[in-house]
Amino acid sequence: MVAPSVLHLNPDKYDDPLAFNPWRWEGKELHAGSKTFMAFGGGVRLCVGADFAKLQMAIFIHHLISNYRWTVVKGGDIIRKPGLVFPNGLHVKITKKQELY
Numbered sequence: 001m002v003a004p005s006v007l008h009l010n011p012d013k014y015d016d017p018l019a020f021n022p023w024r025w026e027g028k029e030l031h032a033g034s035k036t037f038m039a040f041g042g043g044v045r046l047c048v049g050a051d052f053a054k055l056q057m058a059i060f061i062h063h064l065i066s067n068y069r070w071t072v073v074k075g076g077d078i079i080r081k082p083g084l085v086f087p088n089g090l091h092v093k094i095t096k097k098q099e100l101y
């Protein structure tokens with residue numbers, strides 16, 4: 001049985017687990033097989049909205065790529081293992097593209 005909250009609220013894994021701290025995963029391995037993070041839960045209680053949420057993220061990224069110009073500021077080294085990993089981050093500046101009409 002998988003109980004994501006037992007993992008995510010475990011003070012041995014995360015300092016002050018009840019605090020809102022989006023940086024808590026910085027430097028940790030975040031991939032499908034991660035032992036410290038399960039974004040959509042797992043097992044029989046796997047998030048039923050996971051595919052819907054991923055579709056919304058894909059549509060959002062599509063609009064960001066189609067309508068905005070991305071300029072790399074720093075980072076960008078890529079490791080394929082097999083998913084993409086940016087070991088030193090990928091900092092980009094995003095500016096709205098000029099309207100052509």
Ligand code: HEM
Nearest residue numbers: 004005038039040041042044045046047048049050052053
């Ligand atoms: C980025 C967006 C989302 C994240 C990170 C997320 C995360 C999670 C996690 C971690 C669980 C498991 C909770 C547990 O095991 O106690 C869960 C369950 C659930 N999620 Fe999501 N969720 C997201 C979006 C959605 C959406 C869009 C819907 C509905 C349209 C949804 C509906 C549900 C439902 C109904 C459950 C309970 C499933 C069950 O207990 O059988 N979620 N979600």
